[in-house]
Amino acid sequence: MNNSRFVAWMTWALILGMIWTVVSRVSSDQPQAQPGAVAKEGFAAPDFTLDLLGGDKVSLSDLRGKVVLVNFWTSWCPPCRLEMPAIEKTYRSYKDIGFMVIGLNLTAQDSEQAAAGFVKEVGVTFPIALDRDNAVGNLYRVTALPTSYFIDRNGVIRSVIVGGPMSEALIQSKVEELLREGE
Amino acid sequence: MFPYLRLGPFLLQMPLLALLLGFWIGSTFIEREAARLGLNKEKINSLISYGLVGGILGARLAYAAQYASVYLANPLGLFSLSTSTLSPVGGFVIGIAAAALYAYRQKLPLRPTLDALTPGLAFLLIAIGVSHLLSGNAYGAPSRVPWMMYLWSDYRHPSQLYEIFLALVVFTIVLPKIIPAHAPGVKFVQFIAFTAIARVFLEAFRGDSVLWLDGYRAAQVMGLVVLIGCIVLLRQWERTCQHESILQ
């Protein structure tokens, strides 16, 4: 094929490509994924920054170097409430050796007052982040509560547990495995 | 989808392995093409090495720059084997810059060098498709076609398979015997043009497209711009060739 003919073919391809681009446009009622953010095992945990109950903020990326449990919950979700004491106990046992918990409350589908009341009732001491506009819930594509993400020191999601309540043994085993990897 | 394989204490990143294998096989194609074009094989190999090392270092440094406070507190993290702490854009830019600097200093002829790299780059695109299939990245739009794939909580176009297939087609086309190039650099530009066309077509089946304006897929728009650039460049070269042959 000589150059002129190749250029002619490419010009036709360009015209067809333009038509295809318009035809395959995403319409506004079609849901489209957040590019680059996949909250699944083996992938980097999508970063977020949220307000904390009681003031201040938390960013997941600031916790790089620690083993992190991100636990999505609401105060009206019974299995979420049932597993909170086990999470709190594990947090207290391992926080001084590099373990962190973010209790991520889906506040848009809850109330800050109810969340605060429950946290006080259980005696939770780990940070409670408030997802007031569902941004992080959408980012992580949470479809059921509770959902827990165990994230290693490099920020990679290593385990996703959907549903609950998680037992203390389950939480501890996941945390210890990831803490050991850093040694 | 198969992001990692645990072998005892080691965690093998399968998508990374696919890329490394693609790179290694691609390099053999580049060597062969360089020899066919009469280029210095050792210099071409060094060019590839500079590009690869520059790319990896650049990807890590660009990522670390985004999280400077974390890496200042934990400098050993710079040497982590995790591929999730690499910036693809940073790696690409710095890798290209490192290779270009080497090529300039070694006075490698630009167009024949680009032609020599073409079959390797084309093979690397196949490896990238396989890497996407293993990682579940570049996933397809939801669909109920008979050949749909179940991924990320929905039935979807197997866009990674489309990607591999189109990359194989492009690779086959850019082999010298299929469409011989009659001037230096033309083979490379043809490769870029075919890749752009493939991307414009393929992107319509992706479920993770970056969207511009009113739902236009960014990769399709960029593909069309690249294709226009290739057409303009080829026409320019054709005119220059004709002008030179008239003068002769």
Next chain:
Amino acid sequence: MKIELLYFDGCPSWEEGLKNLEAALKEEGVTSSVDRIKVNDDDEANHLKFLGSPSFRVDQQDLWHEERDTYSLSCRIYSTPDGIKGWPTVEMLRTRLRSFVG
């Protein structure tokens, strides 16, 4: 056509979900009744491949199918036009029902 709603008592969203499902079925002209299946514990959740309360099935296929490694009692949430809710809207149910009914 067999229509099922799976739920567990502790999750308060299933009643709204049932209301919306019945409305969606009526608007789509589907006359089948809804079988309510109560999931009592994790064993039953695993056996039924329970994706959370409330879940909606047509001929044993979940309207929002997901593959998971394990199943347990959980509260399901849905991305609606008004944000995350514990139940899908009537319109969301109608759209899904149409793809099953044909």
